[in-house]
Amino acid sequence: MNGLSIRGLTRSFPGQGRAAPTLALQPTDLDVRPGEFVSILGPSGCGKSTMLRIVAGLDRPTTGSIHWNGQSVTRPGRERGMVFQSYTLFPWLTVEQNIEFGPRERGASAAEARDIAATFIARTGLRGFERHWPRQLSGGMQQRTALARALANDPEILLLDEPFGALDHQTRELMQELLLEVWGADRPEQRKTVLFVTHDIDEAVFLANRVLVMSARPGRIKTELSVPLSYPRDWMVKTSPEFAAMKARLMSDIREEVRRAALG
Incomplete structure (x- = not known):
C-alpha cells in the first residue's frame, strides 16, 4: 500500500552489566495513509519517540518491518523529514x-x-x-x-518529535496554526503525511485527523481516535463541545497509563 506501513515492530535495548534488556516497544502495527496527519500521545518512556526515530531511519528495530510507499525503510532518506524538539x-x-x-x-x-x-x-x-x-x-x-x-x-512524510515542547504557550499555539497552514489544511491535494509526537492532548486533537494513545512501557497502541473536525481549523475549535469530549476521552486513557507507569 502507499503511505506508511509498520508491521510487528519491536525495539529492545540491552541492559547494563547483568541487567536484563529493556523492551521499549511491544509488537506494533500501524498504517498511515498519504496526506494523513496522525498525532501520538503517551506517558514518558512509552516508546513513541523510539518509533518515530525508527521510521526516520535513525534507529533500527529489534524485529518487524517498516515500509514507505512499498519501499523498506532501513536508513534515513530524503522522502522523510525529521523535526526535533531541540532545534538542531x-x-x-x-x-x-x-x-x-x-x-x-x-x-x-x-x-x-x-x-x-x-x-x-x-x-x-x-x-x-x-x-x-x-x-x-x-x-x-x-x-x-x-x-x-x-x-x-x-519530503513526502514529516516526522515531528515534540517540536513545540520547549516553547511558551502563546508561541506554541501560533506554531500549531502555522504547521496546519504549511501542511495544507486548506489544500487537501497538496498535504504531506505527518506523524507528530506530543505530550499535549489539546495539541494532538487540534492538529490531527487521527490520534493514537500508547500504553506505558513496553509501548503498544492502546487507543485510536478519529478526529471529525473539519479543516482549516482555528483556535476557537478548542472551545467546542466536540473538542472537549475527545479531550476527556484521551485524558482518561493517558491518566490510566501514567498511573501504570508510576506504579510499575
Whole structure:
C-alpha cells in the first residue's frame, strides 16, 4: 500500500552489566495513509519517540518491518523529514543557509537553493531574518527555521518529535496554526503525511485527523481516535463541545497509563 506501513515492530535495548534488556516497544502495527496527519500521545518512556526515530531511519528495530510507499525503510532518506524538539540548526549557518542546506546537498544550484529557501522563508514567516544566526533568534523563530529546513527538502512524510515542547504557550499555539497552514489544511491535494509526537492532548486533537494513545512501557497502541473536525481549523475549535469530549476521552486513557507507569 502507499503511505506508511509498520508491521510487528519491536525495539529492545540491552541492559547494563547483568541487567536484563529493556523492551521499549511491544509488537506494533500501524498504517498511515498519504496526506494523513496522525498525532501520538503517551506517558514518558512509552516508546513513541523510539518509533518515530525508527521510521526516520535513525534507529533500527529489534524485529518487524517498516515500509514507505512499498519501499523498506532501513536508513534515513530524503522522502522523510525529521523535526526535533531541540532545534538542531547549524550554528555556523544563517537562517537562509540552514534552509538551503538540504537542496544544496541533493545537487540544487546556488540559485535554485536560494529560490527554494525564499519560498519557505515566506511560508514560515521568517522574512527579515534571512541573515540572522540561530543564536540571534527566539525559540519560536528557531523552530520555524527548523520546520522550513525540513520542508525545503520536499519530503513526502514529516516526522515531528515534540517540536513545540520547549516553547511558551502563546508561541506554541501560533506554531500549531502555522504547521496546519504549511501542511495544507486548506489544500487537501497538496498535504504531506505527518506523524507528530506530543505530550499535549489539546495539541494532538487540534492538529490531527487521527490520534493514537500508547500504553506505558513496553509501548503498544492502546487507543485510536478519529478526529471529525473539519479543516482549516482555528483556535476557537478548542472551545467546542466536540473538542472537549475527545479531550476527556484521551485524558482518561493517558491518566490510566501514567498511573501504570508510576506504579510499575
